[in-house]
Amino acid sequence: QPVVTQEPSLTVSPGGTVTLTCGSNTGVVTRGHYSYWFQQKPGQAPRTLIYETNNKYSWTPARFSASLLGGKTALTLSGAQPDDEADYYCLLFYSDVGVFGGGTKLTVL
């Protein structure tokens, strides 16, 4: 099974910008991996922010965006708010089988 890698932890200042990345040990991440990004706060179910590389849901705050960047998929948060402090997970698909990254603990400080 492929391995999906994320930064274990990142810190961003309130109002600042941070980019979380998601890579694959099989090579370049493409649109064919149908990547997703999720936010999870302690004790809560995940909330999906991005689907299929860079598509947002109606509830996705405008300060979140996603793209393919440097062979990875990336989630960018512009104008971080204290409420954005959470764990963030990416999900990649390999021929219909999903693999989550290990998650990034984002601190807003």
Add this chain to the structure above:
Amino acid sequence: EVQVVESGGGLVQPGGSLRLSCGASGFTVTTTYMSWVRQAPGKGLEWVSIIHSGGGTYYADSVKGRFTISRDDSKNTVFLQMNSLRHEDTAIYFCSGGRYESWGLGTLVTVSS
């Protein structure tokens, strides 16, 4: 309102079986993807299985051959039959509908003697 609700979790001995249910409302499970994702205590998310609208099913390597995803169209419900359970299957099991736009609160499965 689009909603999914999981049920069926509990305590089971190693080697035992359990069937989880995911009831959907506000949409029809046969028209979209339905997935199971789990999270072991203090750990990250792990993708478990998916059933496509066309009926195709796919599994993580860690559960292939032991877990079976299925659906009952008349009940608008998706199931996860879990056999040969192991300690490492202990987790909260979440059901998610569509392109992961709806999530349940999860149901806890504990595998222990």
